[in-house]
Amino acid sequence: MxxxxxxxxxxxxxxxxxxxxxxxxxxxxxxxxxxxxxxGKLRLGFSDMTVIDALSWMEVGDKSLRAKIEHAYNISVDSGLIAKTLKEGGIKAIEQMHITIGIPIRPAAAERLPTAKDIVDKLGKCVAQPKLDGFRLQIHLDKTGPRPKIRFFSRNLKDMSDMFPDLVAPIEAVDVQTLICEGEAIGYDANTDTFLPFQETVKRKRKHGIEQAATEFPLKLFLFDLLYLNGEPLLDMPHEQRYHLLKKLVKHDQNNPLQFIAEKEITTAKQLEEYFYEMIEEGLEGVVVKRMNAIYQPGKRNFNWIKLKRQEEGELEDTIDCAILGYYYGAGKRATFGIGAFLVGVFNKGHDRFETVAKVGTGLSDVAWKELRTKLDAAAVTHKPVNVECAKELYPDVWTAPEIVCIIRADEITKSPTHTAGKTAHELGYALRFPRFMGYREDKSPEDATTVFELKEMFEHQKSR
Known part of the structure; x- marks a missing residue:
């Protein structure tokens, strides 16, 4: 089969x-x-990075080959292919692996800084792009065969190719033989000439009624990066050259669902701040600022890209993307829901595990609580997952596999003797003060959610405000 x-x-x-x-x-x-x-949810309690370490141990008895194997994985996210290549051809075969149309590339990620001045001080002359709140997609196009093949991969590299029939024809019309590019697909209301909120855009994520959804919630796809063109990898090309090539591929037509993202050259903090507020007035999240000479580094989060998002008075300047680790039975009215609060955590890349950061009990309607209970029951496990670090006094009534990512807003990050996020033998952990649920991030895998390192950075930025 x-x-x-x-x-x-x-x-x-x-x-x-x-x-x-x-x-x-x-x-x-x-x-x-x-x-x-x-x-895609075996729930074995380890990530692909653990598999990469294991492959290095298999080959040489230690982790010394991790960097080379991880590079191959970053440009060709197929752990089975990586293992097969290493087993049959050794590390030389791994070093010769290349980008393949139809196999996703791990996306690059942005760091964050709290102010326009911090960003310009860090990058100098740079470019800023609108930060859209939609689906980040990686698009693969192959027109070398008898008929074009198009694949759409989500931020966490799930194949979503069947979900966007309205985007197929515009992609096919691009005058290339092979192409891998990245874009943001966002719901658009042609009547008001405005973008739809993520809660509306996410309704396009479905397996049934796809054609009807495409009519009810039309999308525009804004391309923002070009990774591969006509058989040539472009990862080592500077951003400004990749963007120039991208613009040449997309014809400027407001009626075309396929667009390229706007870009503004920035030389001062004042310019960036003005552009940021311009984007906020248009209903967007903020801006992504990019180093003009930056190469594309798959799977890496660094200061080549920096996001600047809307700040709300009295709150953290950004939300936290957390994995849900379990839930607690409710009391009072919520006893009828079977859930009264839930435990969330962030990912510690160094230890390949999730560490607790908050117990959340606000931000959901009665209906939303019932829906959350249904989602969590589908992910329930009988014991604490091996890749979760949690103090016994916080053990939930029902453990779940850390696979559901949600958005949490909080007033601030505090030090905690109980929560395990960033906790060591000599340092307290981190916790969220007054956390509340804001929605789901179905486009993110748990490992791509907020990390312990990012949480520490946010804590430091918060102290300096």
Whole structure:
């Protein structure tokens, strides 16, 4: 059975039918893991980075090959292919791996700074782009075969190719043979000439009723980076050259769903601040500021890109993206919901684990609490996951696999003797004061959510305000 080769109209139903036939032939335990493979949620308690370390140990007995294996993984996110290549050809074969159309590249990520002055002091002359609040997509186009092939990958590299039929024709019309680019797809109201909030855009993420959703919630796709063009990788090309090539590929037409992102050259903090408030007035989140000579570094978060987001008085200048780790049974009215609060954590890359940062009990309506309970029950596990660090006094009534990412806003970050985020033998942990739920980040994997390192940086910025 090769589900990947089933394409076109009705492909979801055909894939489901084939899968049902397979499951009917399996014992219950085998069926459970086949379903988890399809969902991409094996829940084994480790990340792909642990697999990369393991491959290095397999080859040389230590982690010395991690950097080379990770580089190959960053440009070709297929751990099975990486393992096969290493096993059959050794590290030389890994060093010769290259970008392949149809296999995603790990996206670069932006750092954050609290003010326009901090950013200009850091970067000097730079460019700023609007920060749209939509789906970050990586688009792969291959027109070398008998018919064009288009793949859309999400921020966390899930294949979303069937979800955007309205974007297929505009992508096919681009005059290239092969292409990998990045863009932000965002809901757009042509009647008011305004962007829709993320809560509306996210309604396009579905497996059924896709054509109807495309009509009800039309998208515009704003391309902001070019990674591969006509067989040539562009990762080592400076940003300004990649952007110049990108602009040449997209015809400027307001009626075309495919656009390229605007860009403004910045030389002073005043310029950046004015442009930032201009974007806020248009209903956007803020701006992303980029170093003009920066290469594209897959899988890396650094100061080549810096985001500046809306600040709210009396609150952190940014929200925190957290993984939900479990929930607590409710009391009073919430006892009828079966949930009264939930535990969230951030990711510690150094230890490859999630560490607790807050117990959240506000920000949801009655309906939203019930919906959250349903989501968490689907991710429930019988014991604390091995990649979760939590003080016993915070153990939830129900543990969940750390796979649901939510947006949390808080008044401030404080030091905590109880929460484990950033906690060491000599340092207290970090916690969120007055945390409240703001929504889900279905476009992010738990490992791509806020990290302990970022939380520490936000704590330091907060102290200097």
């Amino acid at each position: 090769n589900l990947e080769k089933i394409e076109g109209t009705g492909s979801q139903e055909e894939k489901a039918g084939k899968l049902f036939e397979l499951l009917a032939q399996l014992d219950p335990i085998s069926a459970k893991y086949v379903v988890r493979i399809v969902l």
